[in-house]
Amino acid sequence: MCFMVQAAEKGEIAPAVALPLLQDSGGPVLLAEYEGQIIYLDFWASWCPPCLVSMPIMNEIRNRLQDEGIAFEVLAVNVDSHPEDGIDFLLDSPVDFVVLSDPEGTSPAAYGVRGMPTSYLIDPEGKIVMVHEGFKRSDGEKIEQKILEMAGNSQ
């Protein structure tokens, strides 16, 4: 890949995503289908340790916020060039949110992802509110706080 794409920044409209599901046949799933909800769009791979730390934590946060009635969803995009590696990880640590597959890397290219993992908090209007590179355990709290703030503002 020789081209460099302008990175999707805070304040911009999130580039479109249309990808098949990782584990089940079917799709494509479109990011646009989730308009009206707060979206945590996460680019991850099985070979990236901090990505794997984030998965169960984001799963917990997603379930907790949904239980509280907040319109929030996690969309994870697996970028393993061998999707089976991503599937293997999810068989051991299943998650409740939707995981998409992008072995060609077209969507991280469109977002100009610079590190693994990178996640994007997208508001109900489709605008990027936060770009987050890397993942530590304590980042979960910060991200949850930000989502609660966004949910408070939109009510």
Next chain:
Amino acid sequence: MKKSLALLPLIIPAGLVCSSCQPVQAWERGTLAKPEMAIDADPMETTLNTHIFFSKEASNGGHNAAGGGCGCN
């Protein structure tokens, strides 16, 4: 001046290698992340080898600074 000349062996190969480099994007590094692709794929084996060869050969020095010695050389 002499010190900066000493860095040439590092800069020249890196430059030669780089001229054929393609920008590898963050999500394209799965193969490079494989453990067998590490410069030092097995630190315990490397420690052992360094120690054995240090005690049998006149040379030492590798990809990092020297550690402590032993009475074996």
Next chain:
Amino acid sequence: MKSRSLIALTTSALALPGITSTANADSPPTESSFGYRVSTYEEDNLPEEFLFLGDPERYDITIHQFQLVTPVGENYGLTLSSSYESMSGASPWYALPVFEGEKSIVMSGATIHEQRRDYNLSLRRYQDNGNYAFSIGTSRENDYYSWSGGFDIARNFNNDLATIAGGVSVSNDDINPTDAALFNRVTDESKRTSSAFVSVSQIIDQNSLFQSSLNMTRHKGFLTDPYKLGDTRPDSRTQWAWSNAYRRFVNSLDAALHLDVRFYNDDFGVNSLTLNAAWYQNLGDNWQITPSIRYYSQSAADFFTPVNDFSLYGVPNSSDYRLASYGAVSGGLQVQTFIDDMSLVFKIERYVTDADYSIHNGQSSPALVNFTRMSLGVSYTF
């Protein structure tokens, strides 16, 4: 079952500068791992045709290694390693002018039994664009005590495609030879070592990377071998090593090629070349077989003499085979298997030296050493 690459990442790559950064944003270990390895090697007996006097049976050595890697907080990784080494056997004491055939080597009389213990601790801080670490270590034998300390730092550039790393270390060794009075050996000597390195790592493409590093080490103090008769060496030594490493993954064969070249030079007059090649062949998800080959060649030190010249008292001279011109070829085979959170490894290696293998100048020694080494190891991620 955890991802195999995750297990290995926590045990290996994360502990090293310029490695993880080539693939991931710098990140501390996310899990802990423990490794144990036992290795044993036997030096071949000194051939009878060279033995003038003493015990031809050279060293048998057993080394137990332990390593613990664990995250500390969210930004630090701690590596604790230790080894326990025991040796027994005899070693060349001095070399006489030839009286009869080629017999010249006098081995130490009695079998020597020795133990060595070392402990090393390193704490690495991970940052967005690199990492740095402090390390300390000690090594103790009944006649030898060494401590060391070091610092290294790595910074990533060019969208994490390149890493520049550097580091310094110092150590102090105290030498108190046994039976000093009996053999008129020195009693209380020491040497200081300081060392520095710089390295550049570069991702070439999705399947290959390259690292070049330059290392300088300076020793000052007592550099003579106190257990050899008629051994006198200069009281300082400066060593330069230029190392290059190339790693390439071959997707069609599911294997990784390692190539390493090192050029070495010091002011004892030793030049050397080291070539290493290894082929990490994956067999399915749970097995890996790695054949490897190493070639080494060195020139003799300026003050090396194949036989001791006892008239040179106080002037640098040594008949230590390690300062002779020779070449060495070694071949190894490693088998590794991954079972859930565990990995088992077995390795066998044969090391053979010969004066004729050398591409360098200088005289050789009849006391060159050959050996066979076996290692068995286990590591566990939790």
